Amino acid sequence: MADLILHPPRAQKIPHPVTVHGETWDDPYFWLRDKDNPAVMEYLRAENAYTDAMLDHLKPLCRKLYQEMVSRINETDVSVPEQIDDYFYYSRTEAGYQYPIYARKKDHLEADEEIILDVNQLAEGHTYCHVGQIGVSPDHRWMAYVLDTTGYEDYTLYIKNLQTGELLPDVISGVKTDLQWTNDNQALLYTVSDDAMRSCAVYQHVLGDDPAQDQQIYFEADECFSLYLQKTRSKKYFKLISQSALTSEVRILGADQVDQELMLVAPRRTGRRYELFHHEATFYILTNEDAKNYRLMKTPEDAPGREHWQDVIPHRQAVKLDDVMVFKRHLVLWEREKGLIRIRIISLVQGDDFYLDLPEPTYTVYPVGNSVYDKTTLRFAYTSLVTPRSIFEVDMDTGERTLLKQYEVRGGYDASQYRSERIYATARDGTEIPISLVYRVGMTLNGKNPLILYGYGSYGISSEPYFNSDLLSLLDRGVIWAIAHVRGGGELGEEWHENGRFLHKKNTFTDFIDCAEHLIAQNYTNPAQLAIMGGSAGGLLMGAVINLRPDLFRVVLAKVPFVDVVNTMLDASLPLTTGEYEEWGNPNDKVYFDYIRSYSPYDNVVAQDYPEMLVTTGLNDPRVHYWEPVKWVAKLRDLKTSDNLLFLKTNLNAGHGGASGRYERLKETAFDFSFLLDRLGITA
Template sequence: MVLHGETWHDDFAWLTRREDPAVRAYIQAENAYTDAMLADTGPLQRTLYSEFVSRLDEEEETPRVALPDGYAYFSKKVSGQEYRMHCRAVPPANGASVDPDVDVYFDENAIALLPHFKDAPYFKVGFLKHTMDGSILAYSVDSTGNEHYTVYFMEMATRTHLPDQIADVYEDMEFSNDGRCVFYTRLDGTERAYQMRVHVLGTPVDADVVLYEEPDDMFFLTLFKGADTQFILMCSSAQITSETHYISAATVPSGPQDLHLLLPREEGIQYTVDSHIDVFYVLTNEGSKNNWLFTLPIPDRRQAVIEPRDFVMIETFHCHEHHLIVYERSNCVPNVRVVDLRDNTYHYISFSDTVYSLYPGTVNEEVAELTRSVQFGHDTHLLRFTYGSFTQPKQVIEYNMDTRQMTVLSEEKVPAELPYDPSFYVSRRLFATGHDGTAVPISIVYRRDLLGQCQAEGRPSPMLLHAYGAYGSLVNPMFSSTRLSLLDRGFVYAVVHTRGGGDLGNGWYEDGKLAKKPNTFHDFISAAEHLIKEGYTSPEKLAIYGRSAGGLLITAVVNMRPDLFRAALTEVPFVDVINTMSNPAIPWTAYEYEEWGNPENREIYDAMKTYCPYTNISGPTLAAEGYPHLMVIGGMNDPRVAFFEPLKYVAKLR
């Protein structure tokens, strides 16, 4: 490969040949080496596994959602079963505390034992969707691990499967309001959702009508039903550009002519849309550093609802019949603005913690979908969201937007020999000074008594430092029962909110992508130096972790400052930046140009050369045993990071 007059030769390109016996043998040898190196940790692994299992709530049950059909829907775990059971029950009458008979209408464990799934290498139920009258259930299954789902349909009354099966579906599917057809997105050979189709139940899938096909391989399709159920909204989006179409959800469309363009694509402008009676609500970054919100009357002119603000990022919004719920973030802190559409007044929901996370809806996808389906015109004054922090187990909270009262519907349980006591643990937010003077946020959690003991004796603590830093994504401070095994052994756990993430808005994201990507790595290094300087840890006790794009961050900083870390763990790391981004035949490459850049651009190429982990491995430093201990985990079927990325990286290290 020749780029900008420079010739690149990849000594380990042969490891991309997936079915080559030599490649398979090399993978087996690496796994055998890992087993040998970790053999002495066997007792510790068994102890940790026992601790993890002891904290699992094997009887966990989601909050219930009452639907107009008279049933309350929920899902639950059952001790000894691997997958969830989906249930419904008639709510107890006259205040009774005991349920009548619970109807298990969909048992994932039974589905996993069906002949075509029993011997599959992988099994995961994706979405569950109900028709509006509750008569038909659609569910999707991934049996390979590559996120290609097949959709199946079941009659709720008889529990019999319909003959319809739709393969190669992504995560989006919606029923028409009359339940006669489904709208879905189809994947191509590069894992890109490129078509919007409609399938009429009872007809051959081969006859499905293509309503839209996206010709640009940088764009990816998603779809969902609007809040008021009038329309199916389809978004075609690249990393920084999108456009929106809509089609009536009332019944079966006749063809592509029924799909209407609402907001055409314009380079660098993104839209998120929902429908509310006679207007569309639109979230956009048009003309602003951060997102703002406007309405677009059907089908006339726009009107601003929330003007753009430099230091407030609107992440998303939801429409209820009488309320608009706006999820915002400012200086790493999430907030919820509730707008009363009857008089245009608003208020913010108050929280007592300073370091916390919240998510719209619930953490269970089916329950979240059912909640959304009834929030418009049914219990419309009630809002559900998930709340938690490093020390507070996840709660599903129901908030009355008229009375401003909160009710905790459910809380993550932490079964253990000793009850979990949040007062034992402390969560804080710190700020490091970056290489260019930028303040970099860090969220940390530790056990109060163990850190105090170390500080009193002048001893730094062991620490696990984590980051992601790409795509404008967030690493939210949420509770983890498995993390308690670290904290209870005296570890500090910390997250660096580097540039490239979305923690401080779009500007924060823009300053950590493309040619500015090195800011992400410098932020992480600055945070590590700050934590060492403040006495929380030391280079001898500092371990770091990242996954996927976060794995790129970890392997990049290992090259840049190997002296700063004792150990590094990466899962499916994106490490061969220049080779991968120069090969559009690899799935997702073209789509990723707006995040990492195209190395055919000289400025991008020069930036990539400074940080590409695979390119910048230092042989002399390795020879002097100057690198931290490394564990690198890859996946043969990971849909985003090819198996050969971590494989080539380790081979080159050796």
């Protein structure tokens, strides 16, 4: 052990000059990108061995946390069934098994169960298993599903005869997760990816045909755009959506039989995004055209072109129209105001509307199921930092609400013993940044509490406050859990996103620092007891803030962190790069290159003290390649001036999302939490 403490792994430095825009610098850890190089794998295993040895003392705490987490969940549980025609579809889990079982019953819920897909059986012989999508044909006879067994998000499509239980020989590799059946049950549409893993084309497969003969329906040639496939809730049309970060374009195709021409709704125009929803003889259109926070428009079904669009819900400065759901007799609007979603239901028959009452100061709400067009009820999930996930069904005519299921927290959870609140930190430019918090009732705000501050802040994605029973293992040990809703996310509308991307990206980092300082100033915590964590683009946030203010944080957990931004964004052959020019900027333009290089965590590691850190990655991650965090750790080891511990943990059998099985995911969480607690001085 002493030898390991004195000698953590050191990656070899091999000169690798890089020249861009006339500037040349050395990237001595570039060689770590080649996982076919035995020396690279040797280094990853050495880092894992170092982490395992140095954190061996955490095993009792880790086991205890894992047992706590498992004890709170109903290991054998079932989802709320959804009725589609004569069948009730649902998923369930069984104690001791890692993966869900998908099943159905015919005519009534007391009927015999028919298992249509047991993911546990698919997982046999694999260290990773993920079913990305399941699609049952309209006549309920066939089921298609896509399966990834590496974590690299490289899916294979299978088709199962639900009457006989047999798989068809029609196996299609290299697909993405979008798939839709034609209404005649004879064919399905699916998407495929290019070498950069960009979803780029839609194909049609006719049952029984050789997949090599599948017909290409559409190919998206622009490398900055990805192609997505959906079906309208009315089931009348397929939607082929070409989309970049800033721009979208929709084509429609009749879903009865794919023997018609694609119809382009409105040609792409940089900066304009729109979505299409079918209703009887009308298309509703959600768009940001001249409406930063989006507006709702409509157009005749037989004349969907832009010149026919008419306003239905105008743009509002303080309210973002996040999403729209169209039923035969109702419109459901998901509106975001002051960072929280409101559900507005509009009758398309009577014209009246109402909002659902959602009382807590901070919460999360989202739709669940709702596959059937001709329904008068809406299902949604509601949760908050103190309220377990609850499935409600509301009558869209009367507003009457029914609780269908609240997911049980075993062990006697009492929500009244926890307090959730939302406060605001003032950023250095005067902007008010929301912070969501939860902690045990009775906690004294004396500046001496351990606190974990989470952040993300990219892509316009909102960090929603939801219930996670795993967090009880932190809260019951006196830890405060906090979420910094920094700019770059979507919590406060599209402007919130715009002010945290491109040449405003540094607002994300300074917002997070200002939130941390506010929590300290308000006596929630102090730097010696402040932990921070984030993953993926949130890992970029972690890397940036510790370069700027390493003194502010005691310990850092960076999961699959996007930290080698310059190199990644300069390499158009990598998955996601070209599609992300509209989030970070294209470094082939010197203005963006200079700006990205000024904050990219890997490029800005310097000789200074850094907090204690645990960095995790997955060898098969196609989104943030393993070599980004690995190079970052190597450089930090070389330059950091403190004795604070630095650990790298590489999952050699997983991708961006970590382990695929639910028990393995809980073990990963227990390991992460045990590290944070131990570094915060909580050892039991």
